[in-house]
Amino acid sequence: MENIFVIAEHRQGEIRDITFEMLNLGNSLAKENDMTVTSVLLGKDTGDIQEKLQKASDRVLVMDAPELADYNADYYLAALEGIIKEKTPRLVLIGHTSAGMDLAPPLSVRTGAPLATDCMDVRLTGDTLEATRQVFGGKINAELSLKPSATYMVTVRPGCFPDAGDLGKSAETDTIPVPEWTNLRGRHFLEYLTSETEDVDIAAADILVSVGRGIGKPENIPMVEEFATAIGATVSCSRPVADKEWLPKSRQVGVSGKTVKPKIYIALGISGAFQHQAGMKNADTIIAVNTDAAAPIFSVAHYGIVGDLLQVIPVLTEKFKNA
Amino acid sequence: MNIVVCVKQVPEVSDADLEINRKGSDIDREDLEFEINEWDNYAVEEAVRLKEAHGGHVTVITLGDEDCEDVLRQSLAMGADEAILIDEDGFEMSDAAGIAKGLHGVVKDLSFDILLTGVQSSDNSWGQVGLILAELLGLPYASLVVGIEMGDGKATVFRELESDTQEKVELPLPAAMTVQTGINTPRYVSILGIKKVRKIKIKETDADELNLSEDEIGAEGSCVTSRKLVIPSIGGAAEMLTGSLDDICNKAAQIIQDKGGLV
Numbered sequence: 001m002e003n004i005f006v007i008a009e010h011r012q013g014e015i016r017d018i019t020f021e022m023l024n025l026g027n028s029l030a031k032e033n034d035m036t037v038t039s040v041l042l043g044k045d046t047g048d049i050q051e052k053l054q055k056a057s058d059r060v061l062v063m064d065a066p067e068l069a070d071y072n073a074d075y076y077l078a079a080l081e082g083i084i085k086e087k088t089p090r091l092v093l094i095g096h097t098s099a100g101m102d103l104a105p106p107l108s109v110r111t112g113a114p115l116a117t118d119c120m121d122v123r124l125t126g127d128t129l130e131a132t133r134q135v136f137g138g139k140i141n142a143e144l145s146l147k148p149s150a151t152y153m154v155t156v157r158p159g160c161f162p163d164a165g166d167l168g169k170s171a172e173t174d175t176i177p178v179p180e181w182t183n184l185r186g187r188h189f190l191e192y193l194t195s196e197t198e199d200v201d202i203a204a205a206d207i208l209v210s211v212g213r214g215i216g217k218p219e220n221i222p223m224v225e226e227f228a229t230a231i232g233a234t235v236s237c238s239r240p241v242a243d244k245e246w247l248p249k250s251r252q253v254g255v256s257g258k259t260v261k262p263k264i265y266i267a268l269g270i271s272g273a274f275q276h277q278a279g280m281k282n283a284d285t286i287i288a289v290n291t292d293a294a295a296p297i298f299s300v301a302h303y304g305i306v307g308d309l310l311q312v313i314p315v316l317t318e319k320f321k322n323a
Numbered sequence: 324m325n326i327v328v329c330v331k332q333v334p335e336v337s338d339a340d341l342e343i344n345r346k347g348s349d350i351d352r353e354d355l356e357f358e359i360n361e362w363d364n365y366a367v368e369e370a371v372r373l374k375e376a377h378g379g380h381v382t383v384i385t386l387g388d389e390d391c392e393d394v395l396r397q398s399l400a401m402g403a404d405e406a407i408l409i410d411e412d413g414f415e416m417s418d419a420a421g422i423a424k425g426l427h428g429v430v431k432d433l434s435f436d437i438l439l440t441g442v443q444s445s446d447n448s449w450g451q452v453g454l455i456l457a458e459l460l461g462l463p464y465a466s467l468v469v470g471i472e473m474g475d476g477k478a479t480v481f482r483e484l485e486s487d488t489q490e491k492v493e494l495p496l497p498a499a500m501t502v503q504t505g506i507n508t509p510r511y512v513s514i515l516g517i518k519k520v521r522k523i524k525i526k527e528t529d530a531d532e533l534n535l536s537e538d539e540i541g542a543e544g545s546c547v548t549s550r551k552l553v554i555p556s557i558g559g560a561a562e563m564l565t566g567s568l569d570d571i572c573n574k575a576a577q578i579i580q581d582k583g584g585l586v
């Protein structure tokens with residue numbers, strides 16, 4: 001039977017949201033094409049996760065080994081190369097996440113499956129696979145067709161599909177024997193590290209004034225701090241501002257920083273890359289100030305100002321000082 | 324400690340009005356400025372720091388047209404010792420694997436301990452080239468690297484995960500790593516600095532010399548058979564505040580107050 005594989009992602013015993021987003025996509029592609037959805041779960045003692053996958057899959061394939069407890073490219077590649085070559089799924093879905101980004105390119109080399117990464121939409125029709133992804137900093141969409149192949153591989157951008165949740169399915173679970181590990185390269189997982197205590201918790205703030213690279217230089221940050229104080233807000237930032245140490249890392253909003261859901265999020269000079277949007281798009285009200293009318297931030301903002309933040313902010317601050 | 328770094332020249336787009344060419348296959352590049360891919364700038368800095376701490380030699384490689392010499396000169400000015408340019412002739416329309424094959428042709432003959440690339444290129448954002456290259460070379464690797472500690476014949480590497488979490492992994496050397504922004508603070512390169520490296524000769528090679536045939540690279544070797552670019556419609560979502568600066572700020576202040584800002 002023609003088949004769609006979803007590589008289940010989990011960390012420290014928790015299934016990751018992307019897995020159910022991929023199951024949503026996988027199930028709709030399967031329906032359109034009369035195919036089935038198989039969740040592939042690599043791990044150690046994953047009983048709880050299996051149960052959740054069964055409700056949204058037609059089949060669950062499980063490989064259980066101590067080497068698979070934590071994501072490790074060496075073992076994941078060895079295991080998945082074998083499974084994919086043996087079962088020849090039509091399409092393999094992998095998350096465009098820290099694990100999936102690490103895994104997919106070498107896996108495509110080993111299996112010979114054409115790979116499109118960071119896809120926001122995928123269409124499977126007959127022989128061809130089409131995908132939509134973003135290029136040039138999210139300002140342009142690219143519609144791709146991949147060359148005909150028995151198996152395709154796609155990494156799926158987080159946050160693009162709703163959670164499949166419980167589809168009322170009750171898949172059978174098959175256990176796959178652990179292979180003899182070959183082609184290992186000596187990579188070892190050592191431990192997880194979480195960040196130390198921080199100055200403020202931006203996730204707890206009602207109002208965030210967030211600065212991006214458009215601020216230009218660190219000398220401009222006090223102007224934004226003054227504005228934030230005037231409206232009772234906390235200052236947060238996009239990644240480049242934290243990378244340059246203009247503000248502490250603990251203030252960074254986005255996939256690799258914090259997820260925030262304030263009443264008001266004011267984005268100043270932030271282009272709105274998906275990694276940033278992932279951390280703030282659920283704010284109640286989003287106001288964006290950007291010199292570029294085509295900046296992707298305006299696609300998630302509720303209110304937009306096309307203008308120079310260095311001009312807008314002082315005037316806006318005065319409005320509150322005089323109020 | 325010898326280090327190889329792959330660097331790419333990319334158009335600067337965050338402030339630019341982008342237009343798509345008539346065929347829909349690419350953006351119009353004529354009025355754009357070009358720069359080193361942000362991630363690669365961090366990778367070059369990391370390589371130079373590792374050399375400064377442990378001794379050794381840094382080689383930078385790019386695949387591109389003649390103008391891409393600029394990113395090589397900039398890398399040399401930052402402290403790289405040697406630069407190689409792979410002529411892009413034949414590589415036009417390559418997918419990530421095609422580019423990786425070109426780089427592989429050069430890297431496979433170099434002796435090195437660490438191979439660095441950026442996590443992704445800001446134009447294509449595949450996030451693929453570095454890891455495909457690692458696989459072609461049969462190397463251990465780690466992506467999304469935000470810290471490297473050298474040990475005896477091995478490196479302890481910090482990988483960035485989601486939600487402010489990192490993972491510590493160990494790699495035996497030689498190894499490949501893709502560098503994430505923020506790993507360091509790249510040094511500033513002055514015009515004078517670039518002038519100083521003017522005399523360093525850049526080695527050049529091409530697909531022929533690397534014995535890459537047409538069906539391995541370029542459009543023919545690519546797994547992407549067609550690519551159509553479109554400018555997404557941004558509108559719809561945001562209500563744009565317009566008028567004089569004062570009008571705009573009055574409107575914005577009202578919204579902030581209505582939604583719960585300090586009065």
Ligand SMILES: Cc1cc2nc3c(=O)[nH]c(=O)nc-3n(C[C@H](O)[C@H](O)[C@H](O)COP(=O)(O)OP(=O)(O)OC[C@H]3O[C@@H](n4cnc5c(N)ncnc54)[C@H](O)[C@@H]3O)c2cc1C
Nearest residue numbers: 212213214238239254255256257269270271276291292309
């Ligand atoms: C694995 C991974 C994880 C990532 N995690 C995160 C994350 O957690 N958070 C995050 O933010 N990013 C993250 N990124 C980076 C992300 O892809 C973008 O590079 C980043 O968000 C861009 O930040 P920016 O919008 O501040 O800068 P840019 O994209 O450079 O945008 C600057 C904007 O400012 C505007 N501007 C310039 N001058 C002015 C002015 N005077 N007034 C008004 N506007 C002006 C420009 O038009 C532009 O839109 C991650 C990337 C990767 C690969």
Ligand SMILES: Nc1ncnc2c1ncn2[C@@H]1O[C@H](COP(=O)(O)O)[C@@H](O)[C@H]1O
Nearest residue numbers: 329330386440441443444449450451452
């Ligand atoms: N044309 C190129 N020349 C040299 N290095 C490249 C080239 N394209 C990509 N790379 C490297 O591969 C990384 C990832 O690129 P990509 O897979 O296109 O997102 C970049 O950060 C570079 O280090």
